[in-house]
Amino acid sequence: MTFNINIDNTELEILSRRLKHAVGPIDILKWLGNFEKDEIDLAKDILANLTVYTTYEIEEILNDAFSNLFPQNIPPGHQVIVNYVGEFGKSGSMITYFFQKTSFYKNNARSLKLISSLEDLSYDVSSIYSLVMLDDFIGSGDSVQDYYNASLQHMTSFSAVYFVGIAGMYNGIRKLDGIFTRIVIPFSNIFKKAFSPDASYFGYRKHVPYRDLAFKYGKTLSPKKARVGKTKKFVNALGxxxxxxxVAFAYGSPNNTLPIIWASSEKWIPLIPRFSPDKINTSRELRKKISHELSILKAYGAQNLQDSFFSFKIKKGKKEFSSVTSTDFTIYSIIRLSRQGFLPVNICHKLGILQKDYDQYILDGHAKGIFETSGELTLFGLKLYQDAKKCIEHNKKILLLEDINTFEVRNINYIPKKFNGRS
Structure with missing residues (x-):
């Protein structure tokens, strides 16, 4: 795959760092390839203004939020119910996973109860109850407001009802004023509309070409129309x-974000996808690429690579055959992706595995001497990666030349030594 995009390696690395390595340089190049040549600079500026939250930042924000609500930890006789907004498998349920990794949760686990629905909650009359509704992002505020109103009959059971989030839009948060006892979102994580004249993304009156670019593609990527006055408008073209x-998170983008960031079509490659089919396609392509690399390592790899990534052995007569197991495949994938700067949560999404599975693969790799218990590569693991990289790069060039020579049409001048029996 080749890219005819005017961007040097330094600028590409800066953009990747700006996005906190939630996506790699190749992903950025693919996304920039969606635009016309004269639109690339505008697209790069939009990318430079995208805020991405990593899993570590999310855990820190959640820990600070709950510590702020309950500064002395949860007192005896007080129960805090944590209810994520929306259906299981959506971003709300993802946030509860990160919450369980915080020190606040570990210190107060006995007084915390995580639930997906208030319907089946039973109460102890001797306890005081508070409710914390949890979600990653407040966009328009509609989904949070609808969820609250649908659960309204339960709200009288709580002494206080809080909302904790990672980030949000100013207009959406203002819509929820008065509903909750308190909304806890860091002030620095509250944003105005990207193309608002008073926003600081692109400067006063300079936002128009950026808006036009996002709208040009957004209206086809999110084509729903709604009647506004006497005309129909593409109300979701800009989120x-x-x-x-x-705004995006390491595991995906909210639908309030510009569709050019997350939407997918036959002619559009998303940067940070929102929908699971897009993630499945990404995972499928990655697995094909890794399978190809492992086939090269099997044919040309040194003994340390053979022993580490082809652990399934079978003897047939005097011959021994080796093959890659699913664990070998995933450990190699984790090594490769982690060296490219991807965080564990990104690796899970790219490979289509759960966090608990990822943790087990780290333990399996640790038993082989590849990973530390923290998930960092050991010196042996780093040596494996470097040897694999050299082997793949070297043999890809050889195989490419062989393919070119095999299928090259040659012009051969054949002159017979004899003609009609004469030399």
Missing amino acids: YENSQAL
Whole structure:
């Protein structure tokens, strides 16, 4: 795959760092390839203004939020119910996973109860109850408001009802004023619309070409129309209900963010996908590429590579055959992706595995001397990666030349030594 994009390696690395390595340089190049040549600079500026939250930042924000609500930990006789907004498998349920990794949760686990629905909650009359509704992002505020109203009959059971989030849009948060006892989102994580004249993304009156670019593609990527006055408009072309958000999380993008960031079609490659089919396609392509690399290592790899990534052995007569197991495949994938700067949560999504499975693969790799218990590569693991990289790069060139020579059409001048029996 080749890219005819005017961007040097330094600028590409800066963009990747700006996005906290939630996506790699190749992903950025693929996304920039969606645009016309004269639109690339505008697209790069939009990318430079995208805020991405890593899993570590999410855990820190959640820990600070709950510590702020309950500064002396949860007192005896007080129960805190944590209820994520939306259906299981959506971003709300993902946030509860990160919450369980915080020190606040570990210190107060006995007084915390995580639930997906308030319907089946039973109460102890001797306890005081508070409710914390949890979600990663407030966009228009509609989904949070609808969820709250649908659960309204349960709200009288709580002494206080809080909302904790990672980030949000100013207009959406303002819509929820008065509903909750308190909304806890860091002030620095509250954003105005990207193309609002008073926002600081692109400067006063300089936002128009960026808006036009996002709208040009957004109206085809999110084509829903709604009647506004006497005309129909593409209300979701710049994010759900014209949210104009430029926010994403390491595991995906909210639909309030510009569709050019997360939407997918036959002609559009997303940067940080939102929908699971896009993630499945990404995972499938990655697995094909890794399978190809492992086939090269099997044919040409040194003994340390053979022993580490082809652990399934079978003897047939005097011959011994080796093959890659699913664990070998995943350990190699984790090594490769971690060296490219991807975080564990990104690796899980790219490979289509759960975090608990990832943790087990780290333990399996640790038993082989490849990983530390923290998930970092050991010196042996780093040596494996370097040897694999050299082997693949070297033999890819050889195989490419062989393919070129095999299928090259040659012009051969054949002159017979004899003609009609004469030399």
